[in-house]
Amino acid sequence: MTSRIAAAVIVALAILNPGSSQGQAPKTPVSFIRDVAPIFKENCFGCHGAKNPKGKLDMTKIEALRKGGTKDDPIVPGKADESHLVDVLKATDASRMPPRETGEPLAAAKIAVIEKWIAEGAKIDAGLTPSTDLVKELRRRWTPPSPLQRYAFPVQITAQAFSPDGKKLVVSGHHELTIWDVETGKLTARLSTRSRRAMALLFLPDGNLVYGGGRPGEEGEVAIYNIKAAPSKTEEGIAWLNGVDDPKVLVKKLLETDDEVQCLALSPDGKKLAAGGCDRMIHLWDLTPSIANAKLEQSIENHADWVFSVAFSSDGKRLGSASRDKTAKLWDITAKESLLTFPDHQAPVFGVALKADGKVGFSAGDDRQIRSWNITTDQGAKQVKAMAGHGGPILKLLQHPKQPWLITAAADNTVRLWNADTAAAMKTLSGHTDHVLSIALHPEGAILASGSYNGEVRLWKLPEGTPVRDFAASPGQMVATKPKK
Numbered sequence: 001m002t003s004r005i006a007a008a009v010i011v012a013l014a015i016l017n018p019g020s021s022q023g024q025a026p027k028t029p030v031s032f033i034r035d036v037a038p039i040f041k042e043n044c045f046g047c048h049g050a051k052n053p054k055g056k057l058d059m060t061k062i063e064a065l066r067k068g069g070t071k072d073d074p075i076v077p078g079k080a081d082e083s084h085l086v087d088v089l090k091a092t093d094a095s096r097m098p099p100r101e102t103g104e105p106l107a108a109a110k111i112a113v114i115e116k117w118i119a120e121g122a123k124i125d126a127g128l129t130p131s132t133d134l135v136k137e138l139r140r141r142w143t144p145p146s147p148l149q150r151y152a153f154p155v156q157i158t159a160q161a162f163s164p165d166g167k168k169l170v171v172s173g174h175h176e177l178t179i180w181d182v183e184t185g186k187l188t189a190r191l192s193t194r195s196r197r198a199m200a201l202l203f204l205p206d207g208n209l210v211y212g213g214g215r216p217g218e219e220g221e222v223a224i225y226n227i228k229a230a231p232s233k234t235e236e237g238i239a240w241l242n243g244v245d246d247p248k249v250l251v252k253k254l255l256e257t258d259d260e261v262q263c264l265a266l267s268p269d270g271k272k273l274a275a276g277g278c279d280r281m282i283h284l285w286d287l288t289p290s291i292a293n294a295k296l297e298q299s300i301e302n303h304a305d306w307v308f309s310v311a312f313s314s315d316g317k318r319l320g321s322a323s324r325d326k327t328a329k330l331w332d333i334t335a336k337e338s339l340l341t342f343p344d345h346q347a348p349v350f351g352v353a354l355k356a357d358g359k360v361g362f363s364a365g366d367d368r369q370i371r372s373w374n375i376t377t378d379q380g381a382k383q384v385k386a387m388a389g390h391g392g393p394i395l396k397l398l399q400h401p402k403q404p405w406l407i408t409a410a411a412d413n414t415v416r417l418w419n420a421d422t423a424a425a426m427k428t429l430s431g432h433t434d435h436v437l438s439i440a441l442h443p444e445g446a447i448l449a450s451g452s453y454n455g456e457v458r459l460w461k462l463p464e465g466t467p468v469r470d471f472a473a474s475p476g477q478m479v480a481t482k483p484k485k
């Protein structure tokens with residue numbers, strides 16, 4: 001799946017930046033922030049960022065760049081030929097930047113832009129200062145594309161949530177959320193978002209929608225949307241909501257970070273919200289008395305890699321987490337300390353849940369197993385049982401709030417239902433023709449929605465697992481996607 005995602009990203013980048021590789025140095029004066037900084041960001045910031053920069057050279061602020069790293073200021077304003085920065089870009093030996101082992105040299109046209117900027121005095125644009133954080137400034141200047149009128153390709157269904165009244169299903173789209181009528185499977189509304197995709201969605205008791213997502217490798221966010229706000233227009237019966245800059249729709253931003261947010265969880269009493277993501281952090285907010293006054297309470301750095309899943313205990317005092325670092329962990333929210341680490345998966349862990357009895361944790365992941373483990377600290381994180389059956393990595397794990405059931409979604413194109421008490425496999429829900437990336441439960445607990453890599457949403461009746469309805473959730477792609485050979 002990883003290579004397919006990479007391919008999809010490359011296609012998306014090619015669409016978004018047509019001709020970006022064969023640009024010429026502009027005839028008009030070069031603007032640092034418009035022309036030069038994006039080249040630095042794309043080709044240099046990965047190694048020359050603010051944290052532990054290579055060669056001690058931080059390029060994310062002009063003042064840091066001009067201070068130089070182990071050597072002096074690499075820029076001589078007005079004199080590109082005498083600038084060390086240009087030397088390293090044009091070098092053919094081991095001093096070349098980006099380093100030879102990472103691939104091709106910078107395109108000649110991009111070097112020309114940097115040379116011209118230095119030749120013109122290496123000036124920065126009005127409104128910037130030498131201490132401007134260039135990562136933040138570029139993010140601020142970035143504007144999301146408007147939603148596609150019609151999708152040429154099915155969009156991956158990475159997140160879904162049922163509205164609290166159970167009548168609507170909110171589904172991730174491309175820079176938008178699409179909102180579908182559960183009874184008819186028809187599109188009713190589209191809500192544009194800054195982020196490219198939602199990775200997690202959940203509704204708060206007050207009816208507001210929490211959105212976790214981002215642009216992979218670029219930025220991440222936790223945003224609060226009011227999907228009942230007045231639309232900016234209605235076309236052919238479909239309401240368009242502006243979630244990018246209409247404050248009635250985008251009610252609040254809880255988090256802006258440097259990489260994608262992957263997961264969200266709400267405490268059973270609805271008072272605490274947790275989010276985790278590719279920056280390895282878990283953030284925890286107190287939502288009382290209202291979302292408008294949400295307070296960031298803890299930023300937890302307990303995992304060594306991306307956080308894929310978070311889940312509260314039934315008493316809201318502990319938080320489970322699952323990570324690409326191959327562990328699931330348990331955090332004591334009151335004491336603010338790590339309680340347990342469960343290492344048995346030996347592979348990335350994509351989902352976590354904590355049983356209502358407070359004694360058992362469940363986790364599932366790349367090793368195709370659901371493992372239950374002891375979460376009472378005196379016994380350590382010992383495995384209790386392993387549940388096998390999926391023929392591919394388990395991408396999502398959900399605990400039914402009212403029944404002793406676990407629900408899993410996997411890269412073997414199935415959704416499965418398990419008895420959490422006995423560890424018995426109950427049902428296999430077959431029908432998807434691609435990896436199942438997301439699952440969501442209807443508030444009454446008897447309907448499950450699942451979404452796939454190839455854009456299908458399927459609704460199922462629980463516990464029978466009988467199909468209720470399915471639709472292609474990419475606007476304009478009204479025909480069902482064909483099964484894969």
Ligand code: HEC
Nearest residue numbers: 043044047054055057068069070071074085097098099102
């Ligand atoms: C894959 C990592 C990587 C990337 C990408 C990279 N660099 Fe470097 N850079 C290094 C390392 C490592 C050093 C230290 C080399 C040394 O000390 O021999 C370095 C050193 C430098 C130095 C010398 C700093 C000093 O004062 O010692 C400059 C200038 C530089 N890089 C510019 C760039 C530019 C411009 C880009 C983007 C076009 C870039 N680098 C991209 C890894 C990287």
